[in-house]
Amino acid sequence: MINFTVGPVQSSDAVRAVGGEQVPYFRTAEFSETMLENERLIKKFAHATDDSRVVFMTCSGSGGMETAIMNCLTCEDKALVINGGSFGERFVELLRLHGIPFTEIKLEHGKALKPEHLAGFEGQGYTAFLLQKHETSTGVHYDIDLVADFCKRNGCFLIVDTISTFLCDPFDMAETGTGVMITGSQKALACAPGISVMALAPSAIERIERNRCCCQYLDLKLALKNMDRGQTPWTPAVGILLQINVRLKEIEAMGGADAEIARCAGLASYFRKKLAEMELPFEVVSESLSNAVTPLHPTTQSAYEIFLKIKDEYGMWICPNGGDMRDSVFRVGHIGYLHKEDYDRLLAAFDDLRKKGFI
Numbered sequence: 001m002i003n004f005t006v007g008p009v010q011s012s013d014a015v016r017a018v019g020g021e022q023v024p025y026f027r028t029a030e031f032s033e034t035m036l037e038n039e040r041l042i043k044k045f046a047h048a049t050d051d052s053r054v055v056f057m058t059c060s061g062s063g064g065m066e067t068a069i070m071n072c073l074t075c076e077d078k079a080l081v082i083n084g085g086s087f088g089e090r091f092v093e094l095l096r097l098h099g100i101p102f103t104e105i106k107l108e109h110g111k112a113l114k115p116e117h118l119a120g121f122e123g124q125g126y127t128a129f130l131l132q133k134h135e136t137s138t139g140v141h142y143d144i145d146l147v148a149d150f151c152k153r154n155g156c157f158l159i160v161d162t163i164s165t166f167l168c169d170p171f172d173m174a175e176t177g178t179g180v181m182i183t184g185s186q187k188a189l190a191c192a193p194g195i196s197v198m199a200l201a202p203s204a205i206e207r208i209e210r211n212r213c214c215c216q217y218l219d220l221k222l223a224l225k226n227m228d229r230g231q232t233p234w235t236p237a238v239g240i241l242l243q244i245n246v247r248l249k250e251i252e253a254m255g256g257a258d259a260e261i262a263r264c265a266g267l268a269s270y271f272r273k274k275l276a277e278m279e280l281p282f283e284v285v286s287e288s289l290s291n292a293v294t295p296l297h298p299t300t301q302s303a304y305e306i307f308l309k310i311k312d313e314y315g316m317w318i319c320p321n322g323g324d325m326r327d328s329v330f331r332v333g334h335i336g337y338l339h340k341e342d343y344d345r346l347l348a349a350f351d352d353l354r355k356k357g358f359i
């Protein structure tokens with residue numbers, strides 16, 4: 001199978017080799033060193049300030065989203081949240097569940113974030129802002145500088161879900177004034193699922209120290225205290241943390257975050273250019289594309305039926321959509337260990353489906 005989804009994605013041979021090894025005992029100086037190296041490289045790739053910290057939570061990306069809300073926000077906050085798809089909707093549900101007062105900015109699927117969406121909220125006493133940098137469900141890459149400027153003017157604490165965009169689109173935590181950056185192990189990090197990585201600016205650490213977290217397992221005070229010595233309060237997903245270490249060093253050796261971003265961008269533009277040349281009955285449905293994924297609306301066949309056909313008859317996974325986008329949109333990812341030849345095979349399969357009259 002070739003995997004063009006947005007997570008889990010394909011891992012490099014070195015990362016996969018780690019998955020085949022015995023999982024070591026972890027309360028050791030050696031494992032601590034690995035963890036501190038992971039922290040150092042994440043900070044570097046995220047352009048975090050020196051006094052920022054990183055914690056590795058054993059949960060999926062959604063667990064990182066909930067952890068950020070539980071530790072950094074309280075009922076005294078007044079939050080703004082962008083909801084342009086299923087991950088924005090998840091932030092909305094979490095804010096509601098945890099009793100954080102909020103206003104939702106709903107965007108039509110596929111539409112970019114524009115200054116007029118924020119204009120009405122200036123000077124209204126908002127204290128926090130949450131968004132996906134890339135709403136993976138619709139493939140819309142939001143203008144983070146627009147949001148960062150709004151937050152600086154209005155004194156908002158900024159929580160950014162970069163789960164599908166970290167390491168495939170440029171992001172600068174310090175420059176944007178981001179308080180919490182959340183990512184996950186199985187997206188552009190291209191490791192097995194199970195770890196959510198959270199980079200925390202001093203503004204976040206201050207909130208964490210001040211707030212009482214009502215969940216012991218996800219309490220970032222404990223995570224930070226343990227991370228002082230490269231450890232975690234509980235047994236983490238040790239094997240995945242070792243994969244992450246191999247992967248981060250691999251990226252570093254290949255030229256760092258910028259080189260990895262350029263590699264993703266190269267795959268995305270290769271696929272998009274060829275796709276346009278072939279004039280397939282697919283429309284690109286995002287006004288603002290990330291390098292991570294190309295969202296496509298097939299005009300002659302159900303998107304989900306195309307997903308099934310490509311899986312069952314061609315041995316490849318494209319990424320189906322859920323909910324009301326099930327039949328109208330599928331996505332082709334550009335993250336993970338993929339090459340141009342893989343896209344040639346996918347495009348040949350689409351061409352074959354057209355010849356057979358399926359699309």
Ligand SMILES: *Cc1c(COP(=O)(O)O)cnc(C)c1O
Nearest residue numbers: 060061062087132136163164184
């Ligand atoms: C995948 C994803 C998530 C959820 O991550 P899980 O690991 O599935 O919990 C959240 N936000 C964005 C933007 C994502 O792409």
